[in-house]
Amino acid sequence: MSDMAPGPDSKAGDGKQTTTAAKSFISGGFGGVSAVLVGHPFDLTKVRLQTAPAGTYSGAMDVVRKTLARDGVKGLYRGMGPPLVGVTPIFALSFWAYDLGKKIVYSATPDRVSPKLSTGELAFAGFFSAVPTTLVAAPAERIKVVLQVQGQGGKAQYSGPISVVRGLYAEGGLRSIFRGTGATLARDGPGSAAYFVAYEQAKRALTPAGADPSQLNLGPVIIAGGLAGVAMWSFAIPPDVIKSRLQSAPQGMYSGFFDCARKTIVQDGVKALFKGFGPAMARAFPANAATFLGVEASLKAMDKLF
Template sequence: MSSSTSETTGAAVNRKIQEALPGAVVDKIPHIPESKTEAKEEAKAAVSAGAAQLRSFAAGGFGGVCAVVVGHPFDLVKVRLQTAEKGVYSSAIDVVRKSIAKDGLRRGLYAGVSAPLVGVTPMFAVSFWGYDLGKSIVRSTSTVSPDGNLSIAQISAAGFFSAIPMTAITAPFERVKVILQVQGQKQLAPGEKPKYSGGTDVVRQLYREGGVRSVFRGSAATLARDGPGSAAYFAAYEYIKRKLTPKDPVTGEASGKLSLTAITCAGAAAGVAMWIPVFPIDTVKSRLQTAEGNVTIGGVVKGLYRAGGYKAFFPGFGPALARAVPANAATFLGVELAHQAMNKAFN
């Protein structure tokens, strides 16, 4: 078939589609290339989009590693406060003091760190990849401003979407992490060994006791936390980033790049915004994932309320917010630095 015939065929098909279907429907249907040149350009654009998503995946993984290294001690304190019996700890500082006294600085504050370190790379990578994919979906299904920027509500929707694929990774790794963190606070009798020797042993025993369902316990609670949490997370980051971006005093348009200090501040604020609305759900998730036997979300909620009313849903709230600032500042700083490094290497 000749080039002119191909062009005529492609144009004819596009014209028939436009004539037969409403404009709103036609806009959602992929355009058929009408020439070899156009086909090559679309293929090049597809490759470029795929490369951009791979970069988001890699940058998110590096940002996640930064978050774990900086934030794990704060997370350990939060989980131990959430799951300990009343009176075991008097404050967050008391958790730190007793943990270090028992196991030393490294093991005391980084108990259970192996699970998030192994899982955090794909976890954050999938989150930032899902966020980019969510933005693509929002752009294809809603009206975008002429400058191409999404509204904060649209950013929030894309952020919520990012939590859906991430939950498949987050739930089992967090289950392992909190079990090891809670095990570290248990007082052992002389000669008694911990029930679990490490992350792999936790997975093995959980699977033996209850199969895949036991390993993934808390998935619904994890999604209930991470969906709205991620929506607030990315929306807050984008909002603050836009406010801090230098603007031309005359036109009001962005006139410069955001500094790394501003990125750090925006990331820190995003972490705080994420935790405030979802912390009670996180408490339920931690209890659910560390409880012995068969438990339900409803049973955990009722038990917490009986034990201490609404306050029972907020133990460790201070350490969570304290962790959110440096950990999420490190996350977005790591993501930005990774993007800059890849841009220098590949562009």
């Protein structure tokens, strides 16, 4: 996924590092599954901190302690079904769209001297990757959040993802299922720009002089992937808080993204926009290291097979 040197799937002779659509799609799916398996307990902790009434939890470890006491270890994986099912198309779309974004840059700059993309060009491709991805990610996030926040007190309303879909559709049709789409893009657009820029720049920095970044062993890939996740969540937490509150709130509580942001600040102060920062950052490195490990390992395997 580096843009530094031509790989086996690049256009012959042009030196532009772009991967075939099929390989981008498949490798992104492998990366996404890896991310969910590693990161879901951190994500559940983050969402519960972001959405619970003030005073429910004293911090991230209190969320973990109470969740384990109430539901056991399986409670930390509540709501994992939707992202695990949806993660293959979500991450596959993300990595496919990122590669497409790079191709758009190359098409728009036919007379460029170097195939090496600038930071701004990488940021464009990263932001672009979030646009089609949001169409799949938003409803999956909505279902996941609804499942994650239930069970904190009293009987769970929904038995699983299908039950949530039916309930949300009965509540407000497709509009209810897609609630939080704008907030998802507000989080994932800047976040994805930071994500891919950090990954590419970290790979460049970790590549020995005269070596090819595409040939890095898995150690530097893990480090670069982890740093990419940290960079992404450094930008994404405030819109993620709004997204979580929008998607978990009762029907009619908020009229939209800005109404939710305003009411959150009025009620809990600006600091509320950074709730869940700790677990998000704790999750960022291992989950995204796993993501890029899955992506790069699957790409290498596919390159050997075909």
